[in-house]
Structures are given as C-alpha cells and as structure tokens.
Amino acid sequence: MRTEQPKMIYLKDYQVPEYLIDETHLTFELFEDHSLVHAQLVMRRNPAAGSGLPPLVLDGQQLELLSVALDDRELSAADYQLSDSHLTLQPTAASFVVDSSVRIHPERNTALEGLYKSGGMFCTQCEAEGFRKITYYLDRPDVMSKFTTTLSAEQHSYPVLLSNGNPIASGSEEGGRHWATWEDPFMKPAYLFALVAGDLWCVEDSFTTMSNREVALRIYVEPENIDKCQHAMDSLKKSMKWDEEVYGREYDLDIFMIVAVNDFNMGAMENKGLNIFNSSCVLARAETATDAAHQRVEAVVAHEYFHNWSGNRVTCRDWFQLSLKEGFTVFRDAEFSADMHSRTVKRIEDVAYLRTHQFAEDAGPMAHPVRPDAFMEISNFYTLTVYEKGSEVVRMIRTLVGAEGFRKGSDLYFARHDGQAVTCDDFIRAMEEANGIDLSQFKRWYSQAGTPRLAVSEHYDAAARTYSLSFQQSCPPSPGQGDKLPFVIPVELGLISAQGQALALRLQGEAQAGATSRVFAIDQAEQVLTFVDIAEQPLPSLLRGFSAPVKLSFPYSRDQLMFLMQHDSDGFNRWEAGQQLSVQVLQELIGQHQRGEPQVLDQRLVTALRSVLADEQLDQAMVAEMLSLPGEAYLTEISAVADVEAIHAAREFARQQLSAALFDLLWVRYQANRELSRGTAYIAEAEHFARRSLQNIALSYLMLSGKAEVLAACLEQFESADNMTERLTALAVLVNSPFEAEKAAALASFADFFKDNPLVMDQWFSVQAACALPGALQRVEQLMQHPAFTLKNPNKVRALIGAFAGQNLQGFHQADGSGYRFLADQVIVLNALNPQIASRLLAPLTRWGKYDGARQQLMKAELQRILASGELSSDVFEVVSKSLVG
Known part of the structure; x- marks a missing residue:
C-alpha cells in the first residue's frame, strides 16, 4: 500500500527552465527484445533563468543508462547522479552538448506511453510525459527544439520507418x-x-495549399485495413481546405x-507531421463503421490536423x-463539423454530451477549473x-466579440x-487587443470550477409596456473553492409574441430597437434587463444556441414549452423546449x-412528439433528436439523489407509451426510410445520416410493441443492411x-x-454491455472470457x-454492490497494466455522492479497497484519494 502521497505540482510554482535544447539528434536501433x-x-x-550554471536535471523513467558524455567527455558514475526519475549532470560552460545511450523495452510496455x-x-505516445520513457531529456512543453531522427530496424519486418518532419536520407x-x-x-x-x-x-493523395504548394498526404495502416482509409483521407482534405478558408x-x-494503431490510450495524437491515431478514429467503411463512427473519424482527423497551428506552431507553456x-x-473541430453537416444537430449533440457528462464531472470530487491549479498526474x-x-x-469569447472579431483575435494570436x-x-x-475589450x-x-446556475424570472408591466428579465447567477462550492465570484455569462435571447412572432429587442435607454435575437453579457450576481415597447406579455427564448455552459432555470409551464417547440426560431431552443418538457414529464413519472x-x-408530451413526427419539412436528424428522450445518465445528473430503479422504470414506461401512441406514424416513417436505404448506395453525408438516424430511432420505439411485423422488419434490416449503422441498430434492438x-x-x-475485425467486435461487446435487461454483470463477465477480448487493449x-459501468446504470448500480x-x-x-486506462475507468465510482446512502457506502468501500490494494500508480492514487475526500 502506498504510504506517501505522490508529489503535488502547482501552477503557482512554475519557473522557466534552467536550460534550453536547441537541437535534438536521435538514433533508434530497434530490435525484437x-x-x-x-x-x-x-x-x-x-x-x-538567471546567471550561473546550476545542475542540469534531465527527466528519465524506466531507462537503462549505458553511457553519457558531456562535450565528448565520457562521464563516469562519479560524474553524475542517477535516480529512478532523473539524471543530474554539472555543465561547465553556458553552451554544451550532452550525448547519452540507453536501453529500453518497448515489447514489455503495456502502459502504451513512450515507445x-x-x-x-513500433510506435510512440509522448503526450503528456511519455518522452522521458524514451531517453533522458527536459520533458516539459516549454523546452522546444529542432529534431533530427534516424531509425534503424530489420527491413523485412519493418519496411516503413517514419518520424516527424520531412525525409532527408535512407539506406541499407x-x-x-x-x-x-x-x-x-x-x-x-x-x-x-x-x-x-x-x-x-x-x-x-495530395493537397494544393492556398499558396500553391503541393503537400503529399499519406495514411498508413496494416495491409488488411487498406480499404478503410478513403473516408479519413477525404476528411483530411476537407479539414485542410476549411482551415485555410476560415x-x-x-x-x-x-x-x-497519419498512422492507425490498434493499441492506443487516446483517440489520436497531433505529433508534428506524423499523427498517430487509434485505429477506431481512422478506419471507416460502410460495412464496418456506423454513421457515428464516420462522423467521429471526420471530426478527429480535423481535430488533430487543426492542432498543427492551435497546439504545435503555438504550444502550451506548461x-x-x-x-x-x-x-x-x-x-475548431466542432465548427468544422457544423459546417460539414447540420449546425443545429451538431450543437444539440455537443450540448447533450456536455450536460450529461461534463456537468457531472463539475459536480463531483474530481471537479477542477478549465485551467487547473494543481495536479499529481497530468494524465488525469x-x-x-x-x-x-x-x-x-x-x-463564449466568439459569441461576445462576433465571428469577425474572433478571426482578428486568432490571427493576432497565431502571428504573435x-x-x-x-x-x-x-x-x-x-x-x-484585437477587439478593444x-x-x-x-x-x-x-x-473557477463548477457549473454556474442562472435563475431567471420575469415581470411584465402592461401599462408601461415594459418587460423585465431578472437574472441571478451563482456557482456551488467545488473542491478547494468555496465562494465564487460572478462570471461573465453571454445570454442570447429572443422574445416571442402570443402569435408566435419574434419581437424586436430594445433595452430601456436605447434609442432604437435592435435585432430579434441579441446577446447580453450577464456579469453581476443579480442583473435586470428591461425591454420597452412590448405590447403584450411575451414568452422568452433564453440561452439560444446554448450560449453559455450553465444550468438555466425559468418557470416554464408545459404548455409554454409546447409553444416554444412549435414557434421558436432558434433550432437548438426548439429541441431544448422538448427536452425540458420531457424532463418534467419523466420526473412526474419518477x-x-x-x-x-x-x-x-x-399526453402533452405525446401531442408534442406527434406534431414533430408528422412534420415532413423538418430535418430528419432534428426529428430524431427531438424523439430522443433524456437519457438515464442525464436524469441522474439533474437529480439531487438519483433513484436508479425509478429513473429506469419511468423512462421505460414513457417509451412504451410513446411507442403505442405513435406507432402508426413511426411505422410509416420507418418503412419509407428503410425503403430508401434499400434502394440507395451508402453515402457518408448529412442527408443520409439524418435519414438513417430517424429510421433507427423509429425502429427502437416500434420494437417495444412486440408486434410480429416489427420483429420481421428488424430481422430483415439486420440480415439485409449494406451498412453497419442499420445492422448494429437492429442488433441492439434485438439484444x-x-x-x-x-x-x-x-x-x-x-x-x-x-470475428476478424477488432473494431466491429468492440461494437458487439458494447451492445451487450449496455443492455439493461437482468443479468448484465454476468454477461459482461462471460464476455471477458471471449477470445476477442483482452485487458491489454484500451478499445476493448x-x-x-x-x-x-458508464452506460448501463441499471446493471452497474445493482443494490448488492456487485x-x-x-x-x-x-x-x-x-493499475499494473495501464494506469491511464485504469484511472479513467474509475469515473463512475467517483460520483458516489449522487446516490442513496447505502450505495454511497458500497461505492466508497470499493474505493477504499482499491486504495489498500498495493502500490498504486499516481494516476489511480490521485483519483481514488480525491474521490474519498469528496
């Protein structure tokens, strides 16, 4: 058991490096053992850093030092100090050269850090602190150097040798x-x-830049995956063009x-000129990757490419x-995806994920500011x-300064x-400076950590024809932070008349009316906006486009929410009104x-969703989003104390009732879209994604009926689909x-x-693991014995x-604590195999505060058992110890 807490590192203690590395020359001799x-x-x-010549302290872990020289003078053991984590030398001049040779064992490296x-x-993952497992170095982001790298390996087994930059020489x-x-x-x-x-x-492939330079583009994969790269290549070219234009x-x-790697802790890594990707974020073909996987590939390829400037050319000090x-x-990648597909649907997807998962993180023991004050292990x-x-x-910055102002600011940032x-x-x-603000x-x-809360109330003065919105902002305490100061919260809002018309907005004191949708900065604990020339009581549309990551409360009635679903001009807020209506109904059922x-x-929920389903002018992806009830994880997040059984029962009851009430409309929509799917070749584009998303959510509702014709349709889709999106949905519905x-x-x-496609088998595992039917844990334990499963692969x-643990709340939170x-x-x-994956897997246990007393005790007992299990990695120790304090 660990007896001492790992060293805490604080932002306030930052100091510039004592030494800099102008050039780094590396030679790798790669062997099997x-x-x-x-x-x-x-x-x-x-x-x-000042004057004098302090000791040079190089980072290094799990390295066998073979030799070290200072300015061509080989050093003896008496000339340096060596520990498990550092090599310390004493320079004798302000400029000098250090040569070292080490032996490492990539073939034993299950942590997937370093080489x-x-x-x-052979491959690498050096962010955040993996390079110190390769050689002795100043492994910190503010030490920047020009790298020249030579690789040597057996040619038959390793015919391709790659590193950062441009190739300059090769030979036998x-x-x-x-x-x-x-x-x-x-x-x-x-x-x-x-x-x-x-x-x-x-x-x-190749890409011609805006200055007419020809750039060679290459995606490297294992031979059996060569037919799954075209979508990633297309995504790369779109990304390069978009970044030039925007x-x-x-x-x-x-x-x-780009290189696709099966064993990778993250999604991908933006290494300069040589991006290393988890294969799940590169390989995509209709028969083996869902629409969501295609969209993820496109987004991750864009994300890592965009890092070339926002991360590589301009990087982090610490x-x-x-x-x-x-x-x-x-x-940047979210805006790219919004431009490639439906902007409203993209925003809905991002906000739903944020509110379900990041808000939960903000409310838990691992809550921290966007710029943390301290950490034990940066990987956490x-x-x-x-x-x-x-x-x-x-x-929010872009919202406050506008698109043009944001571009001016980013241009200045990159240039400077x-x-x-x-x-x-x-x-x-x-x-x-670019915007004068x-x-x-x-x-x-x-x-400041935590999710701010924004409570809004209204007052209409018919005689004065004024309408006031009062805002009160607060933020609950979080670990290490008690009282919070007011944030600047950009609130985009509109006012809608009883006839469904958008009203021009003029604040008291303004000379003339402005647009019907405006952004206001709420920067005080209590603040009032008063609008004039308002002829009748309006209905506010608040936080349009989710203009700030806050928890908003306004006393909307269910009838008002139905009205907003029909009349709000903001697509996001139409969806949001439907979500709020669903939440109110589900909480009543709970x-x-x-x-x-x-x-x-x-029945107002039935009426609202019937209207949405019957509207054939509405984007089908939007219809699918509005038909999706808030998930159990989100209902847990907004509960003071989450009742797992009641949440599951209420949501399933609602789905059953909606299935019965909307069956005919769902059946018509399903059959029409399935017919189009049968007659149309797969295309990874927004319109086709939208059609399949509505088709598949309709099928999930229809199967609740238990009708023979729906079972037959589901089996037909499973057996005949030419794409993984439809096949996997049919499988999940059956499961x-x-x-x-x-x-x-x-x-x-x-x-x-x-069976020979690892990424598809991962989806097969997930479908079964997420099934909330009885016996979930036993199924998972059995699946761990499957030949396709291994704990050594992060994707598995x-x-x-x-x-x-993360999706099957009914199965994971069994009352017996199993x-x-x-x-x-x-x-x-x-913890012993791959500390990064171990620490990330812990998240569901860290959120014990959301559950009843009995479950809290069971969850904390397991955290205590992990803590007492033996020598813990700093990754796991930090999460467990903070969770128990919380």
Whole structure:
C-alpha cells in the first residue's frame, strides 16, 4: 500500500527552465527484445533563468543508462547522479552538448506511453510525459527544439520507418537492416515527437495549399485495413481546405502522415507531421463503421490536423495550460463539423454530451477549473472540463466579440506567438487587443470550477409596456473553492409574441430597437434587463444556441414549452423546449413510481412528439433528436439523489407509451426510410445520416410493441443492411428485446461474420454491455472470457467494461454492490497494466455522492479497497484519494 502521497505540482510554482535544447539528434536501433536510443542534445543556459550554471536535471523513467558524455567527455558514475526519475549532470560552460545511450523495452510496455509495440509495429505516445520513457531529456512543453531522427530496424519486418518532419536520407545496412533519417525544421517540445516502424501499406493523395504548394498526404495502416482509409483521407482534405478558408492557416511541411494503431490510450495524437491515431478514429467503411463512427473519424482527423497551428506552431507553456490547445481545437473541430453537416444537430449533440457528462464531472470530487491549479498526474487532466468546457469558453469569447472579431483575435494570436510556448492569458490578451475589450472578469471561466446556475424570472408591466428579465447567477462550492465570484455569462435571447412572432429587442435607454435575437453579457450576481415597447406579455427564448455552459432555470409551464417547440426560431431552443418538457414529464413519472402510484404519462408530451413526427419539412436528424428522450445518465445528473430503479422504470414506461401512441406514424416513417436505404448506395453525408438516424430511432420505439411485423422488419434490416449503422441498430434492438431465440442467433451470426475485425467486435461487446435487461454483470463477465477480448487493449476495455459501468446504470448500480466490486477488481488489475486506462475507468465510482446512502457506502468501500490494494500508480492514487475526500 502506498504510504506517501505522490508529489503535488502547482501552477503557482512554475519557473522557466534552467536550460534550453536547441537541437535534438536521435538514433533508434530497434530490435525484437530491446531497443537502443542514442541522443545528442545541443544545449545552452536559458538567459531568462538567471546567471550561473546550476545542475542540469534531465527527466528519465524506466531507462537503462549505458553511457553519457558531456562535450565528448565520457562521464563516469562519479560524474553524475542517477535516480529512478532523473539524471543530474554539472555543465561547465553556458553552451554544451550532452550525448547519452540507453536501453529500453518497448515489447514489455503495456502502459502504451513512450515507445511501445502494438502488434508488429513500433510506435510512440509522448503526450503528456511519455518522452522521458524514451531517453533522458527536459520533458516539459516549454523546452522546444529542432529534431533530427534516424531509425534503424530489420527491413523485412519493418519496411516503413517514419518520424516527424520531412525525409532527408535512407539506406541499407548489413544483416538485412535498413535506416531512414527525418528532419523537422520546426521547433517543438518533446511531447510532439513521434516514431513509427512497421509493415504498413499506405493510401496516398495530395493537397494544393492556398499558396500553391503541393503537400503529399499519406495514411498508413496494416495491409488488411487498406480499404478503410478513403473516408479519413477525404476528411483530411476537407479539414485542410476549411482551415485555410476560415482561419487562414496553411500547412507548413512537404508531407502530412497519419498512422492507425490498434493499441492506443487516446483517440489520436497531433505529433508534428506524423499523427498517430487509434485505429477506431481512422478506419471507416460502410460495412464496418456506423454513421457515428464516420462522423467521429471526420471530426478527429480535423481535430488533430487543426492542432498543427492551435497546439504545435503555438504550444502550451506548461500542462496547466492544456485547454489552450485542446479547448480551442475542440471548438475548431466542432465548427468544422457544423459546417460539414447540420449546425443545429451538431450543437444539440455537443450540448447533450456536455450536460450529461461534463456537468457531472463539475459536480463531483474530481471537479477542477478549465485551467487547473494543481495536479499529481497530468494524465488525469485530459478531462471533459479541459476539452469540452474549454471549448465552450472559447465559444463564449466568439459569441461576445462576433465571428469577425474572433478571426482578428486568432490571427493576432497565431502571428504573435508562432513558435512559442504560451498561456491561456496570452490567448485572451490577443482577443482583447484585437477587439478593444476587457476580458479580465471573463477569465474567471478559466480559474473557477463548477457549473454556474442562472435563475431567471420575469415581470411584465402592461401599462408601461415594459418587460423585465431578472437574472441571478451563482456557482456551488467545488473542491478547494468555496465562494465564487460572478462570471461573465453571454445570454442570447429572443422574445416571442402570443402569435408566435419574434419581437424586436430594445433595452430601456436605447434609442432604437435592435435585432430579434441579441446577446447580453450577464456579469453581476443579480442583473435586470428591461425591454420597452412590448405590447403584450411575451414568452422568452433564453440561452439560444446554448450560449453559455450553465444550468438555466425559468418557470416554464408545459404548455409554454409546447409553444416554444412549435414557434421558436432558434433550432437548438426548439429541441431544448422538448427536452425540458420531457424532463418534467419523466420526473412526474419518477415520483409516481417512488410513491407506488399508477404511472400516467402526460399526453402533452405525446401531442408534442406527434406534431414533430408528422412534420415532413423538418430535418430528419432534428426529428430524431427531438424523439430522443433524456437519457438515464442525464436524469441522474439533474437529480439531487438519483433513484436508479425509478429513473429506469419511468423512462421505460414513457417509451412504451410513446411507442403505442405513435406507432402508426413511426411505422410509416420507418418503412419509407428503410425503403430508401434499400434502394440507395451508402453515402457518408448529412442527408443520409439524418435519414438513417430517424429510421433507427423509429425502429427502437416500434420494437417495444412486440408486434410480429416489427420483429420481421428488424430481422430483415439486420440480415439485409449494406451498412453497419442499420445492422448494429437492429442488433441492439434485438439484444434489448424479449425475443431470446432471435437475439441469440443474431449475436452469434454477427460475431462469426466479423470475428476478424477488432473494431466491429468492440461494437458487439458494447451492445451487450449496455443492455439493461437482468443479468448484465454476468454477461459482461462471460464476455471477458471471449477470445476477442483482452485487458491489454484500451478499445476493448472501453467497449466492454467502460460501456457497462458508464452506460448501463441499471446493471452497474445493482443494490448488492456487485457492479462496484467488479469495476474495482478491473481497476486493480489495470493499475499494473495501464494506469491511464485504469484511472479513467474509475469515473463512475467517483460520483458516489449522487446516490442513496447505502450505495454511497458500497461505492466508497470499493474505493477504499482499491486504495489498500498495493502500490498504486499516481494516476489511480490521485483519483481514488480525491474521490474519498469528496
């Protein structure tokens, strides 16, 4: 058991590096049972750090030091100090060269950090602190260097040798080996270093930049996946064009490469010129990848490409500034996806995810600001707060300054800081100076944790023809932060007349009326907006487009919500009105279940959804979103104390009632879209995604009827579909149905057909893990014995264990605590294999505060058991210890 807490690192303690590395020359000799790494570092004293020559302390972990030299003088053991984490030398001049050689073991590296083997391929993952597992180095993002890398390996097994930058030389060696040298002309920190060696095929294309430079594009995959790359290549070219048009950002190297890797802790990594991707974020073909997977590939390819500027050319000074690159780039990729598809549907999807998952993180023991104050293990801060909430912070800036002002600010930011490692303050400063505004109060979004609450009330004065909205903002305490100061909350709003017309908005004191939809900055704890010339009591449409990541409350009646669903000109708020109506109805059903009363569904929800379903002019993707009831996870998040059984029972009852009441309309919509699917080749485009999304949600409702004709339609779709979207939905519907024989046959035939496709088998695992029917844990335990499952592959762990604990709330939160014991068991095993995955898997246990007293005790007991299980990684120790304090 750990007896000492790992070292806490604080933002306030940041100091510039004592030394800088101008040039990094690396040579890798790759062998099957070990690898040798020879590093030459051309270094100098950092003039910003002061005078004198303090000791040089290089980071290094799990390295076997073979030799070290200072300015060509080989050092003896008496000339340096060596520990498990550092190599300390004493320079004798302000400029000097350090040469070192180490032995490492990529073939044993199950943590997938640094240099490791995935199948028959060598690859790297250096963000955040993986480079120190490759060689001794100043492994921090504010030390930037020009890298030249030479790789040597056996040619037959590893014909492809890749690294960052441009290839400059290659050749053969004795004994069947060969070598290649790559040079990156741009300064970069070690976390952006990459290396790949393997037997890979590639899809090639090219892109002509706005300055008429020809860039070679290559996607490298294992031979069996060569037919699954075209969508990623198309997505890359779209991304490059979009970034030029929207941000004026042009690619800067002669070649851009993507490599697909099966074993990867993250989605992808933006290493300069050589992006390494989890294969799930590259490989996409209609028969093996769903529409959601196609959209994810497009978004992740865009995200990592956009990092070339927002993360690589301008990088982070320190890891506390992680959202500087990630929040900004998530915003950029979200805008890209919105432009490629439906802007409203994209916003709905992003907000639903944020409110269900990031709001829960904000309310739990691991809550932290977008720019954290401290951490034990930086890997634990690749969080929804840093990424998704960070993106919302950037979006609010764009909302406040407008699209043109935001472009001016980003142009200034890139021009001023190109080639530098900077902070969130530098980003804000560029936005301020480009737009002549003061964002000092706005910066509280970076420093204050938690989700603000915005309560709104109204008052109409008929005699004065004025309408007032009163805003009260607050933010609950979070770990280490009690009282919060007011945020700047941009609220976009409109007013709608009783006839459904949008009203022009003129504040008291303004000379003339403005637009019918305006943004107002709510920056005080209490603030009133009074509108004049309002002839009748209006209905407010608040927080349009979800203009700020807050919890909004306004006393809408159910009739008013139905009115907004029909008349609001803001597509997001039409959906939001439907969600609020559904929440009110579901919470009423939850209360009925808890009191043992007969459950009765408010027919206004049926009427509203019937209207949506019957509207053939409405975007089909929007119809599908509006038919989707709030999920159990979201209902848990908005509950003071979540009643797992009541939430599940209420939601299932509502779905059954809606299925019966809307059957005819659902059946017509389903049959029409399925007929189009049968007669149309698969296309990964918005209109086709929309059609299939409505078709599939209709099928999920229809199957609740238990009718023979629906079962037959489901089986037909499963057996005849030419794409994974329709086939997997049919399988999921069957798995959640009472048709045991058909379910078993479908699962068996699916597994037999796709047994050689790991990514498809991941979906097969997830469908079963997420099934809320009785016996969920037993099914998951059995599936862990399946030949296609292994704890050593992060995708498999996420697909089975993660899906069970994170998506199957009914199964995971069994009253006997068996789900908690199971998860704790897996975390203990994974702690030794892959600490990053182990710590991320813990999230459901950390949210014990949402549940009843008995479940709280069971969950905390499992956290205590993990803590007492032995020597914990810093990743797992930090999450467990903070969760128990919370």
